[in-house]
Amino acid sequence: MTFLLNFIWFCLYSSLGYYVAACLAGLRFALESAASPKPLPERPPSVLLLRPLHGFSEQMLENVRNLLDVDYPNKKFVFGATSEHDGSALIAREIERDHPPFDVVATIGQSRAGNPKVGKLLWMLGRAPQAEILVMSDADGAVRRDHVRRLVGELAEERVGLVTCIYCGRPAVGDVGARLEALFINTDFAPIAILSKYLESARHAYASCIAMKKSVLDSIGGLEAVKDCFGDDLVLGRKVADAGYRIKVSTALVIMTTEEKTVFDFWRHQLRGWRVDRRIRPISLGRILINGTFWACALLAIGGLSAANLKLAAGTLAARLIMTAFMTLLVFRLPLKLGDLFLVLFKDLLLAGIWAASLIGNTVEWGGRQRRLTADGKMQEVSM
Numbered sequence: 001m002t003f004l005l006n007f008i009w010f011c012l013y014s015s016l017g018y019y020v021a022a023c024l025a026g027l028r029f030a031l032e033s034a035a036s037p038k039p040l041p042e043r044p045p046s047v048l049l050l051r052p053l054h055g056f057s058e059q060m061l062e063n064v065r066n067l068l069d070v071d072y073p074n075k076k077f078v079f080g081a082t083s084e085h086d087g088s089a090l091i092a093r094e095i096e097r098d099h100p101p102f103d104v105v106a107t108i109g110q111s112r113a114g115n116p117k118v119g120k121l122l123w124m125l126g127r128a129p130q131a132e133i134l135v136m137s138d139a140d141g142a143v144r145r146d147h148v149r150r151l152v153g154e155l156a157e158e159r160v161g162l163v164t165c166i167y168c169g170r171p172a173v174g175d176v177g178a179r180l181e182a183l184f185i186n187t188d189f190a191p192i193a194i195l196s197k198y199l200e201s202a203r204h205a206y207a208s209c210i211a212m213k214k215s216v217l218d219s220i221g222g223l224e225a226v227k228d229c230f231g232d233d234l235v236l237g238r239k240v241a242d243a244g245y246r247i248k249v250s251t252a253l254v255i256m257t258t259e260e261k262t263v264f265d266f267w268r269h270q271l272r273g274w275r276v277d278r279r280i281r282p283i284s285l286g287r288i289l290i291n292g293t294f295w296a297c298a299l300l301a302i303g304g305l306s307a308a309n310l311k312l313a314a315g316t317l318a319a320r321l322i323m324t325a326f327m328t329l330l331v332f333r334l335p336l337k338l339g340d341l342f343l344v345l346f347k348d349l350l351l352a353g354i355w356a357a358s359l360i361g362n363t364v365e366w367g368g369r370q371r372r373l374t375a376d377g378k379m380q381e382v383s384m
Contacts, residue, residue, distance in 0.1 A: 008299050012316050015292030019323040022191035026331040029166075029194045032251045037146050038153030040073075047075045047148055048131035052120040053139045056087025059172045059257050063142050064091055068099070072148040076131065080107040080124040082116075088139070105129070114228030114371075117207075122223050134217060137209040141167060141254040150252040151211040161216035161245025162237060164202070165209035166193045167254040168332040176343075177260030181269065183344050185256060186332060187324045188351070192287065193249070194331075202247040204281075205237035208254040216245055230364075230373050231280040253332070267354060268365060274358035279373050288355045292316040293348035317345065 051067060053060065068077065079096070081089035092106035107127045113119030121136060135151060137143075154163045169185030171178035193206070210233060217223070220239040226232040237247055260266050277284040288294070296313035303309045324344050328336040362373045363382060370382040 005299075005303050008295050008302065009312070011289050011295040012292060012299065012312055015290045015295060015316055016319055018195075018290040019292070019319045022195050023323055023326050025195040025198050026191060026327050028198065029251070030331045033253055035251070037150040038156070040149060040152065041156070044072070044074045045132040045152060046130075047072060047133045047135060047152065048128055049075060049077045049135045049137070049148070050080070050121060050124050050128065051077070051137055051139055052080045052117055052124065053088030053091055054082065054086065056090060057172070057259065059259065060088070060139050061091050063140060063257065064095055066142045067137070068095070068104075069145060070143065070148045071145045072152070075148060076103055076105070076129050078105045078107060078124045078128045080109075080120050082108075082110050082120060084108055102129070111227070115226070115230065115232050118223055118227045118229075118232050122227060125223065130214075132214055133211060134214055135209065135211045137254070138207055138256070140257045140259070141208050142257070143209070143252065143254055147209075147252050151209075151250060154248050154250055155211055155213060157246075157248065159244075159246045160248050161213055161243070162205060162240045163211040163248045163250050164205040164233075164237070165250045165252050165254045166190055166197070166206060167208040167256045168334060169256050169258050170334055172257045172259045175261045177262045177265040178258040179340065179343060180263065180266040180347050180350070181258035181260045183324075183340060183347050184266075184270065184351070185258070186328050186334065187344055187347075188287070190332070191323070191327055197249040201241075202249050203238055203241040205233045205240075205247065207233040208256060209250075209252070210236065211250075212240070216240060216243070219243060230371070231276045234280050255332075255334075263350070267350065270351070270354045271357055272364040274354055275362065275364055275373065278358055279362070285355070285359075288352065291348055291352055291355075292320050293345050294352040297349065320344070320348070 049067060051064065064079065079092040081092050083089065089108055092108070096104050096106035105128060107124050109123045110116065110119045111122035113122060133152060133155060135148065151163050154160065167185065168190050169182035171182045220243050225239060226235045229235045241247055260269060296316045299309050299313050321341050321344070324341060325336060328334050363370055364373065372382050
């Protein structure tokens, strides 16, 4: 029992240290993001922005219009839907109809691939105009007008072959699932990603936005090299790093829209992500050690309600809420409801359960279908 209590105390102090470090890193990131991007060269490189789409929502349409509004002089867009029966085909066709044909291309189709998103990107690239830089981004992301200028400037740095973007979350609606997902992004994923930016050399990418020199992508075998991989963004980053290029985590921030409806939707989406992380980057399982809310509850349940335990548990919970408010309001400049401060504690306890569930099983739901994560890092569709 003494060993267990000492371990819990260790996790609580680790959580407190993490909350402080994340806030300091967040402050630095916010200051860097507020600075103007580097000036463009006299001849700005051509940029191709690829955005695969799936389904239909007004928010997705708004995100597409937001992307079209980026400020860059030499850019073209490709939007891709899987089939004419997919609601996103309406968005792709509407955008193509309203813009010059040489600036915007809509594609309908998907190449054969274990990873459906990469299969769609391969189809889009095969029908896209040539460009020196490719920017691939998720459909639920919104960006600032200087987004592409910032990416191009960072790609121009010495030996940088890939630039990727951290993202924060904003719920599209007031549903509890969407709020939980946004809270996870803003208080779990993004703080760790920002802290990692300053503590280690990046060997990964984030699917929210990946900018690459076309020559670098070709040198590692193109997207064909990751077409069957789960965690394709992480694998792509590793291949670029292994080829001797630097990966830079951008100061550009992407705002992702979360649209989960229920607690179960949140659980299912997170379980997929944690199982993928377990197979690709097992060290990520260590995030449970800095779940201060869970360890505070464990301390009171196992160690009792002594004054010392109550003081440490209350201090940890208070630090968790301060970190939540700091990151959301000051770093990401997003609204935060009072109820979200209580919801974040509930979310932390859910994540402890998701963490435990992720240790068992290797199947996930992806694109509406069950897929098995194999030991060689690829996905196989499960026959029903």
